[in-house]
Amino acid sequence: MKVILVNGSPHEHGCTRAALDEVAKELSAQGVESEVFWLGLEPIAGCVGCGSCRTAGCCFRDDVVNRFVAAAEKADGLVFGTPVHWAGASGAITSFMDRVFFAAGGKLRGKPAACVASARRAGTTAALDQLNKYFYICGLPIVPSQYWAMVHGAKPEDVAHDAEGLQIMRSLAKYMAWMLKCIAAGRAAGVALPTLDPIVRTNFVRQG
Numbered sequence: 146m147k148v149i150l151v152n153g154s155p156h157e158h159g160c161t162r163a164a165l166d167e168v169a170k171e172l173s174a175q176g177v178e179s180e181v182f183w184l185g186l187e188p189i190a191g192c193v194g195c196g197s198c199r200t201a202g203c204c205f206r207d208d209v210v211n212r213f214v215a216a217a218e219k220a221d222g223l224v225f226g227t228p229v230h231w232a233g234a235s236g237a238i239t240s241f242m243d244r245v246f247f248a249a250g251g252k253l254r255g256k257p258a259a260c261v262a263s264a265r266r267a268g269t270t271a272a273l274d275q276l277n278k279y280f281y282i283c284g285l286p287i288v289p290s291q292y293w294a295m296v297h298g299a300k301p302e303d304v305a306h307d308a309e310g311l312q313i314m315r316s317l318a319k320y321m322a323w324m325l326k327c328i329a330a331g332r333a334a335g336v337a338l339p340t341l342d343p344i345v346r347t348n349f350v351r352q353g
Contacts, residue, residue, distance in 0.1 A: 146325045148172055148222040151213070152183040153238030160263035161226040163304040164296045167311050168224055168261070171318030177325060182216065184209055184237050191240040198248030210241060214249045221325050223258040223285070224317070225276055232268035234275050242279050250283035255338045257324040259288035259317055262295045263304065269295035284341075288324055290317040 150169060154161035162181070169179045189209060197203070203210050217223060225242070227234040234242075246253075260276035262269040270293055280287050294317050296310035297303070304310065 146176075146221045146322075146329070147178045147180065147219075148224060148321060148325075149213075149217055149220045150179055150181045151223070151225045151238070151241075152181055153225060153227040153235050153241065154184075154263075155186055155235070155237065156228075157183050158301065159228070160296060160298050160301055160304050161228050161261070163298075163301040164261050164263050164310070164314050165224065165226045167314035168318045168321075171315040172322060175319060175322035177222075177318075177322045180216075182213060184241055189237050189240040190244075192243040192247050194247075198244070203244055203248045210244045210248070213241070214245060214252070217245070217249070217256075218252050220256065221328075222256055222288070222321050223253070224288075224321070225258070225260045227260065227262055227272055227276065229262055229264035229268035229272050232271050234262070234272045239275075242276065246279045246283050250279075254284035255328075256285055257288050257321055257328070258285040259290075259294060259321060261314065261317070264295065264297060265299045266297065269293060269297075286324060288317060288321045290314075290320060 150165040152162050152165055165181055172179045187208065225238065227238045230236065258280045260273055262272040273293060277287060290313045292313050294313055296307050296314065298307055
């Protein structure tokens, strides 16, 4: 079993990475492999709604989004980490998530997913709410913890002293490992993902 931990911070070894490292340590203790996937420093273009991703991959073909989608399809679980920028998720991870889930949301259905946020002080719950919406709409079971999945600090050394935040990261990892093992047991027993009805797309415009 393998979980990809997405670092959506421009700082490769900043506070967000400190939170993800705590998740990784507990996943390892639970017998689950993990890998950190850093978005890097190159600009990430937002989705332009062209639809080419449905047949040929995202039209921005050689960037981090397509590399992630290829890796995520082989993973069993996903954790997305973001710093708080202006009381929300970072711009980089927002553009990244828009494109990943528009292009490959259907391929990721059924994979347990979670998000974690780091902040000096506030804005974490808004960022978490923003990222959780991708999982809900695309059918990825949301992994819980024992409180909102956040850590606090202005630098990694601060996060190391956030005892509750680190405990929350470990609890998230335990729930992730438990969900992965339950899914594997269900699959072995012949329990498959539910077959869904074709999507009926409506709006609130009435002709007449």
